[in-house]
Amino acid sequence: MTKGNDIQVELKEMNSKLAQLPKEMPFDVPDNYFNAVTDNIVEMVLANDFIEQQSANPYTVPEQYFSAFPQKINQKIKEETTVTPTLFSLYPLLRPMQVAAAILIIIIGGFSFLHVPKNSISFQQQLKNIPDEVVREYVAQNDDENLNNNFSINSTYSFNKLSEEEITQFLEEQGWQ
Numbered sequence: 001m002t003k004g005n006d007i008q009v010e011l012k013e014m015n016s017k018l019a020q021l022p023k024e025m026p027f028d029v030p031d032n033y034f035n036a037v038t039d040n041i042v043e044m045v046l047a048n049d050f051i052e053q054q055s056a057n058p059y060t061v062p063e064q065y066f067s068a069f070p071q072k073i074n075q076k077i078k079e080e081t082t083v084t085p086t087l088f089s090l091y092p093l094l095r096p097m098q099v100a101a102a103i104l105i106i107i108i109g110g111f112s113f114l115h116v117p118k119n120s121i122s123f124q125q126q127l128k129n130i131p132d133e134v135v136r137e138y139v140a141q142n143d144d145e146n147l148n149n150n151f152s153i154n155s156t157y158s159f160n161k162l163s164e165e166e167i168t169q170f171l172e173e174q175g176w177q
Contacts, residue, residue, distance in 0.1 A: 124164055 011019035121129075 123167075127162075127167065 008019060
C-alpha cells in the first residue's frame, strides 16, 4: 500500500469529509507559466518606466524647513512647559490620605468582624423561647413520620425538658447538622 492510500484509508476510518473529495488538482496553471514569468515581469517593469522613476526623488521638502525647524521646536517646548503656578496643590497630600483611608477601613473592618456580642443567647435558651404551640403547628403541617411518632398535636410533652444532646441527636438523625 502506498502512502497516499494509507492516508485515504485513515481518513475513511475517521469518517472525515476529506476522504470524499476528488484527488484532482483544483487549479490550472497555463503552459510554460513558470518558464516565462521572469520575462513577463521584466517587460512590465520596463513598460511602466519603473527604472527611470527610481532615479528621481518623488518627495519634496518645504522651503526653509531645516533652517526654521530648530526655532519651531523651541517655540513648541516653551508653549508646553509654561505652567501656571498654583498656591496649593493636593497631589503631595493625596498619597498619605489614601494610605490613611485604607488603614482606617482595615481597622473598622477588623473590629466589626471580631466583635462578638456579650449578650449572645445559647442554643437552649433560643429553643426555650419557641412556644410549644408553634412547635405543635409545625409538626402538624409537616407530615414527617419521626416527628409524628414522637409528638402528637394533643401531646402535652414539654420541649423545655429536652437536653441539648437529645436535640443535637435528633437534628443529626434528620440531616440538619
